[in-house]
Amino acid sequence: MFDIFLEGLKKILKSRLxxxxxxxxxxxxxIIHRLFVLQIVQGPSHAEEFDLKQTKNREIKSTxxxxxxxxxxxxxxxxxTYSVTMEDSNEITSNxxxxxxxxxxxxxxxDQGDTLDNEFYIIQTEDGEFDFTISGSALTRFKKNVYTYMLENNQLTEAQQKASAKEVYEFLRKGTGDNYTTMFNISDEYSVDETLKIMSVRYALLSNYPKFVQITVASQVSDTTVAAVLENSADLPGVEIQQQTHRVYHDSLYFSHIxxxxxxxxxxxxxxxxxxxxxxxSTDIIGKSGLEKEYEKELGGKKGNETVTVNIYGKVTDVVDREDPIAGNDVYLTIDSNLQRAAYHMLENKIAGILVEKLQxxxxxxxxxxxxxxxxxxxYEVYFALINNNVIDITAFDDRDATSLEKQVYQKYSTRLNQVFDQFDTYLDSNNTVTNSNSGDMEDYLIYYYQVLKDYDILLSKDIPADDPVYKSYINDRTSLSNFLQHAIASNYIDLSKLNxxxxxxxxxxxxxxxxxxTKDILLSDDKFNKKIYRDLVFSYKLSGTEICLLLFDQNxxxxxxxxxxxxSGRISAFNFIKDKMTNLEITPAMLALEPYSxxxxxxxxxTGDIxxxxTYPSYDNNxxxxxxxxxxxKKLLDDLTKPLLNRATSTRTAPGSTFKMVTSFAALEEGVTTPYEKIRDLGIFEKINPAAKCHIYPHSxxxxxxxxxxxxxCNYYYYEMGFRLSIDSTGKFNEKLGLEKLQKYAAMFGLDHTSGIELYEAIPNVSDKDSVRSSIGQGSNDYTPVQLARYVTTLANRGINYDLTLLDKITNKDGDIIRYNRAKIYNDLTNIKSSTWDSVQKGMYAVANESGGSVNRLFSDFSVTVAGKTGTSQISKVNPNNALFVSYAPFENPEISVTSVIPNGYTSSNAAELTKDIYKVYFNLEDPDDLVKQEASVPDSNIASYLE
Structure with missing residues (x-):
């Protein structure tokens, strides 16, 4: 056996292999030895060297x-809070x-109930078409980002400028096919909705600068989203969960406009x-409006940064260097938050009280x-208002889970809608000759039909010559709408491209x-048209008040x-139910959008000039x-008929009415056209001008x-005379321009030709430029915001220091050190005006509230604080209630504060004066604030004088 083994071994050794x-x-x-050394012996050091190959800087947001x-x-x-962030990762190698x-x-x-943050500017409409959500320079900028790799000299080609939303969508989805212009290459397997969402994130990454900065895909996400993202992190390269801060507004309702x-x-x-x-x-959070925007640099602080090392997979392995961010400064306002809250509730209570008083x-x-x-x-106006201002959601009536009452109401709507369209078929028949005014209950519908054609640019109204005979005949109600529309088609006044x-x-x-x-298809989806049907049902008693009231419960x-x-059961009527809910503010003026509502x-x-x-009422939740x-x-805010986003104190101009009469008083006394002692007899009608002007008390005197x-x-007559005298030139002739110039001069002295100085956007005031006689009582084209009137009355109270009003008290750093201490700047100094002029005007304002016969003497005669003020009731039209104004200050002996109250469509100035009295009660601690701000309508005092001024 051994011999055989030796023989075999000899053969192997002798082999040439x-x-x-x-x-x-x-x-x-x-090789084995070398691999052992590299992987086992030297592996850790090589891995460390490999990981340290790349470094990059990352910013750290400040607080x-x-x-x-x-x-x-x-x-x-x-x-x-937690946010989901994303950056381009080296692990991702393809679109x-x-x-x-x-x-x-x-x-x-x-899936966890959270939403994406990234804004995208293309949507798909209900009819399946694509549309841009932006226009103008913003759209141009968007297209430049989209076509960024195809631009020549950073300019869009003509074709790119004119590219439709669908064309841009398709370009982003597929590009043009070469290496430089292929964009997102999104597969057809995704739906349009999914594609648009993917595009929103891809576009955020595309337009992000610097590129290494992470974008926020979703902020303020739930704990379940955090857990789900972390659980799937291996499949989500470049995605991280980060802690970020988000803004919280306390008692936002009262301060959102500020x-x-x-x-x-x-x-x-x-x-x-x-x-x-x-x-x-592009990842920064900044102030978008209000003082958040005004003091962005002070509030925003200073970002920090850190240098980190990353491996080939883009994962951070170490922090090499770090500069901590500096927190933003704190801003202290001049606002007294307790007074602000109380005034908001009292204003709401007063507006509600006016509505309740007028309810029939x-x-x-x-x-x-x-x-x-x-x-x-x-x-019935209240019943319909609940539908018209979307308190009751009519779109829910045909939902699968609609209540039986909602389905019943929807059936009534459907029946009436079909009737209206049947009548449209009759009145729009090509042979119909009945004009709008002769169409009975269809007149309003036919007028609206014509308006829709204009609003949707189907009828090219700008192309219609003013002297077109058929057009003139229709406008003058001598031709039917049917006849006019057929003429419009024949005359190319209709945009046929919209008709496919x-x-x-x-x-x-x-x-x-x-x-x-x-047009029928448009009307079926037109919100205003559908609400016309419901108004028709309410005012024809086919949709009862009880049904409307019960819908409030059905829709929670x-x-x-x-x-x-x-x-x-009928134990309470719909009227009493509505009145009760309006009285206890379960139904508020802001919900109804009926005059007054703001x-x-x-x-x-x-x-000091501090505010x-x-x-502003109504308000919104800025959180x-x-x-x-x-x-x-x-969207709800935008659709709200009360326009809650509007800052009415700074952006709504109102005719000042008789509150302007102090300006005229200064002009008359300082220009020497009267003296403090001259008496003028009120004749009721001022006939020195044509048309003549009446005093508000006419036919009395x-x-x-x-x-x-x-x-x-x-007395309007007295001020008509002052306006007339101010307009008399050196030759004794009436010169309206001269009178207006003098009124403008004194209005400007009180700052009424300029914004008030506060640190917010403000509408530009308008000092009247027509009708010097009527302008003297605050009519003409006088128009001012409440804050501009507030500066005016503040100057009246302190006898001549006209401040640029301010909302800023001080700015401090996080250690509490004051870095800016603010005081209102003086805009104009009127202290050189004669003391006798100041005395006359202030005595007149005192008499308004404290002497027998004064406009609001019954309201303030027994008040423990002496108030000086002036009422103002400006007329709008015969179908709208008058505006109510009251400007005042107190105490008269040593003024501390001024109060300017404006209630558009508030009927009479006494309503504004009653509101003002309640504000003084709070400020001077004359009554328990809880009694004044409780949720209950404050019905006007019927004993207070009420008239047009």
Whole structure:
């Protein structure tokens, strides 16, 4: 056996392959040894060297500064939340992979109930078409980003400029096919909705600068989203969960118009804020409106940065260097938050009280159409208002889970809708000759039909010559709408491209029928038209008040209670139910959008020019717009007929009415056209001009009055005479321009030709430039915001220091050190005006509230604080209630504050005066604030004088 083994071994050794085998074995041994050394012995050090190959800088966001009121009460602060962020990762090597990662991430976020942050500017409409959500320079900027790799000299080609939303969508989805212009390469496997969402994230990454900065895909996400993202992190390269701060507004309802809100920086804002330092980038949260925007640099702080090392997979392995961010400064306002809250509630209570007082159980409109003096409010207007202002959601009536009542109401709507369209078929028949005014209950519908054609640019109204005979005949109600529309088609006044006629030939009758069909489709989806149907149902008693009231419970506007059963059983009428809910503010003026529904109050410190309160009603919750816009809520605000986003204290101009008479008093006394002692007899009608002007008390008379009495009783005749005298030139002739110039001069002295100076956007005031006689009582074209009137009355109170009003008290750093201490600047000094002039005007304002016969003497005669003021009631029309104004200050002996109250459509100045009295009660601690701000309508005092001034 052993001999056999030796024989075999000899053969192997003698083989010619043996040396080669030895060589291979030796080499293999060397390789094994080397691998052992590299991976086992030296592996850790090599891995470390490999990981340290790449470094990059990352910014660290700073914490935004807080807002406080003058007493240190917190108004706005920050809260830590989680956000999902993303950056381009080296692990992602293709468009297909990137789209899959983003799609997976979107599904994870939305499955947990969260939403994406990234704004995209293309949408798909309900009819399947694509459209841009922006226009103008913003659209140009968007297209430049889209075609960024195809631009020549950074300019769009003509084709790119004219590219439709669909063309841009397709380019982003597929590009043009070469290496430079292929964009997102999104597969057809994704739906249009999914594609648009993927595009929103891809576009954010595309336009992000610097590129290494992470974008925020979703902010303020839930814990479940955080867990889901972390659980799937292996499949989501470049995605991280980060802690970020978001803005929180405390008691936002009262301060939203002052503070504004924050949000993700837009492309336009990025461009506007670019100072060459590249400090801001597309991931920054900035102030979007209000003082948040005004004090962005103070509040925003200073970003930090860190240098990190990353491996080939883009994962951070170490922090090499770090510079901590510097928190933003804190801003203290001049606002007294307690006074602000109280004034807001008292304003709401007063507006509600006016509505309740005017509410009628029938169709009684009072003097509406004939005079503004006594307009009333039928409860049927309230029923419809609940639908018209979307308190009751009519789109829910045909939902699968609609209540039986909602389905019943929808059936009534459907029946009436079909009737209206049947009548449209009759009145729009090509042979119809009946004019709108002769169409009975279809007149309003036919007028609206014509308006829709104009609003949707189907009827090219700008192309119609004013002297077109058929057009003139229709406008003058001598031709039917049918006849006019057929004429419009024949005359090329109709945009046929909207009717999808293409290149085919159609007869005039066929084109007319296409126009009718197309317009019918528009009307079916037109919100205003559908609400016309519901108004028709309410005012024809086919949709009862009880049904409207019960819908409030069905749609959870009101919580179910005993009232619901009482309504169903008839134990309470719909009228009494509505009146009760309006009285206890379960149904507010802001919900109804019926006149009056808005108002403002401005309270100033007359010695410093500080604004202590600046209230706008109605308001909104800026928390739902901050950081990340609640799209549904924002749309609701935009659709709200009360326009809650509007800052009425700064942006709504109102004719000042008789509150302007102090300006005229100064002009008359200082220009020497009267003296403090001259008496002028009120003749009721001022006939020195044509047309003649009447005193508000006509056919009665104020008798003979001097300037103090004229202010006290607000005698229009006296001020007509002053306006007339100011217009007499050196030759003794009436020169209206001269009178206007003199009134403008004194208005300017009180700052009424300029904004008030506050740190917010303000509408430009207008000093009257027509009718010097009527301008002297605040008519003509005089128009001022409440805050501008507040500066004016503040100057009256302190006898001549005209401040640029301010909302800023001080700015401090996070250590509490004051870095800016603010005081209102003096805009103009009127202290050189004669003391006798000041005395006359102030005595007149004192008499308004404190002497027998004064406009609001009954209101203030027994008040423990002496108030000086002036009422103002400006007329709008015969179908709208008058505006109510009251400007004042107190105490008269040593003024501390001024109060300016404006209630548009508030009927009479006494309503504004009653509101003002309540504000003084709070400020001077004369009554328990809880009794004044409780949720209950404040019905006007019937004993207070009420007249047009």
């Amino acid at each position: 043996f040396p080669i085998t030895l060589i291979f074995l030796a080499l293999f041994s060397v 935004r500064g807080n807002f406080y009121d003058r007493n240190g009460i917190l108004l706005a602060s920050n809260m830590l 297909e992979q990137r789209n899959k990662v983003i799609h997976k991430l979107i599904n994870i976020i939305e 503070l504004g809100y924050t949000g993700l920086i837009s492309a336009q804002e990025l461009e506007d804020l670019d100072d060459g330092s590249d400090y801001y980038n 159980p029938d169709m009684n409109y009072g003097s509406k159409g004939e005079s503004a003096a006594d307009i009333l409010l039928p409860v 006629v293409g290149e085919e030939y159609y007869s005039s009758e066929e084109l007319y029928q296409k126009l009718l069909d197309y 506007v009101l919580k179910s209670n005993k009232d619901e059963n009482d309504l169903k 108002g403002s109050v401005v309270v100033t410190d007359v010695k 202590l309160a600046m209230v 739902r717009l901050a950081n990340k816009v609640d799209a549904e809520y924002y 104020h008798g003979s009055v001097d300037i103090v009495d004229a202010l006290k009783v607000s």
